[in-house]
Amino acid sequence: MARRALTFVCQNCGAVSGRWQGKCDACGEWNTIAEENAAAEARLAGPGRPPRKGRPFALEPLAGEAHDAPRLPSGIAEFDRVTGGGFVRGSVLLVGGDPGIGKSTLLIQAAASLARTGGRAIYISGEEAVAQVRLRAERLGLASAPVELAAETSVEDIIATLGQGKTPRLVVIDSIQTMWTDMVESAPGTVTQVRGSAQALIRFAKRSGAAVILVGHVTKDGQIAGPRVVEHMVDAVLSFEGEGAHQFRILRAIKNRFGPTDEIGVFEMTGGGLCEVANPSELFLSERDLGSPGTAVFAGIEGSRPLLVEMQALVAPTTLGTPRRAVVGWDQSRLSMVLAVLEAHCGVKLSGYDVYLNVAGGLRIQEPAADLAAAAALVSSLSNAPLPADAVFFGEVSLSGAIRPVAQSAARLKEAQKLGFGRAYVPEPARAEAAESGLALTGVGGLADLVADIAQRGSRPGPRAELRAARGDR
Numbered sequence: 001m002a003r004r005a006l007t008f009v010c011q012n013c014g015a016v017s018g019r020w021q022g023k024c025d026a027c028g029e030w031n032t033i034a035e036e037n038a039a040a041e042a043r044l045a046g047p048g049r050p051p052r053k054g055r056p057f058a059l060e061p062l063a064g065e066a067h068d069a070p071r072l073p074s075g076i077a078e079f080d081r082v083t084g085g086g087f088v089r090g091s092v093l094l095v096g097g098d099p100g101i102g103k104s105t106l107l108i109q110a111a112a113s114l115a116r117t118g119g120r121a122i123y124i125s126g127e128e129a130v131a132q133v134r135l136r137a138e139r140l141g142l143a144s145a146p147v148e149l150a151a152e153t154s155v156e157d158i159i160a161t162l163g164q165g166k167t168p169r170l171v172v173i174d175s176i177q178t179m180w181t182d183m184v185e186s187a188p189g190t191v192t193q194v195r196g197s198a199q200a201l202i203r204f205a206k207r208s209g210a211a212v213i214l215v216g217h218v219t220k221d222g223q224i225a226g227p228r229v230v231e232h233m234v235d236a237v238l239s240f241e242g243e244g245a246h247q248f249r250i251l252r253a254i255k256n257r258f259g260p261t262d263e264i265g266v267f268e269m270t271g272g273g274l275c276e277v278a279n280p281s282e283l284f285l286s287e288r289d290l291g292s293p294g295t296a297v298f299a300g301i302e303g304s305r306p307l308l309v310e311m312q313a314l315v316a317p318t319t320l321g322t323p324r325r326a327v328v329g330w331d332q333s334r335l336s337m338v339l340a341v342l343e344a345h346c347g348v349k350l351s352g353y354d355v356y357l358n359v360a361g362g363l364r365i366q367e368p369a370a371d372l373a374a375a376a377a378l379v380s381s382l383s384n385a386p387l388p389a390d391a392v393f394f395g396e397v398s399l400s401g402a403i404r405p406v407a408q409s410a411a412r413l414k415e416a417q418k419l420g421f422g423r424a425y426v427p428e429p430a431r432a433e434a435a436e437s438g439l440a441l442t443g444v445g446g447l448a449d450l451v452a453d454i455a456q457r458g459s460r461p462g463p464r465a466e467l468r469a470a471r472g473d474r
């Protein structure tokens, strides 16, 4: 009998090495390498057997009958927005998120909603017992929905069961990390097992035409635990996020073969499960601190939808040798850049101050268009000058201190107007284009102009004198 070849596989990135080591050379994670059986892996790939002679197949022209990917709307509009109009038949979707964020809740709601429209929906839990899933469904008021349930972890058994009767429309596997397949000898939860199970389920989806949703856990640094490889295998990867104590949750597409990746779905976690939030701007602005310095409303765009959020800054004299720079919900390096531009081109000296920046409500913004709002909040806090409560800001700050125009100005302004805002600080080049918005527009050509405008209104003499002196210098 052949010697059992052991290999060592990183449980974070899937890299294979010949010996155990404390740190993975490929991804740099510590303590993630585990022993796995290479023979098992090889069996998965179909080895040992004599090479099979290939079977010719027919090739097709590109311009064939292009039938639109048939969609299955989940009935939850925010979910469908993210997937691009519903689940695609025969596709596999991976939903990742921190433990306790609400993945199981969201998917049982989606399964129930789909089942109520007449499709066969199956929910397989590898983590909870049937009774626990039932209890949750009862609390969510979904007990009457014709969802078929099972608590199972063997992929072969699951696929055999799914193959019986009418082809299911939707199959939820909660979670892929708990599944195991006979094809692989490694322990459940290892990369090889997860990959093998995912492969088998993907094959089932393609063959049967059922939409399969895999739930994946996320590690503390935000990656879907274990196999990033699964992300490459599936058709779409959605991430379900939320910030600690905040009630709302955001569903975001990271990869999508059949739709956009920049749309977000916004939900609120309530006692009765996840509720859709149709107008997120209202939610993110609901507890605004009107009239206090250091807050600016950013008119942003998430996907195709405008979204207003409040950016909050606190600039306070530091007691540390190296002042603190902390940011929540935005990019640390963009904050550093805005601070550097303020310092280099606007004479705002921040080296003696701690700087904190927070995006209210726990949203994470990625747009560079938030630069102007962040800068406004920072300067407002520094000079203790509240910004006009009815103003929104957007624009990208370039390293020269100029404000560059950003996409979709009109949509941003329309949303601001809808929510009762009266004026907007926009990049100067975008002012003409935005003229018919109905808001009072202030075109900002350079960051220095904005700084001067805010500092004028400030009540803190120190920075103001500093700012004025800096302006005099130029």
Ligand code: TYD
Binding pocket: 097, 098, 099, 100, 101, 102, 103, 104, 105, 106, 136, 139, 140, 269, 270, 271, 272, 273, 274
């Ligand atoms: P769950 O869906 O089990 O999370 P996951 O599958 O991502 O681990 O959600 C668990 C959390 O959701 C739990 O901390 C309580 C909260 N929750 C509510 O607030 N209301 C509800 O109706 C339900 C079902 C859960």
Ligand code: MG
Binding pocket: 103, 104, 105, 127, 174
């Ligand atoms: Mg769960």
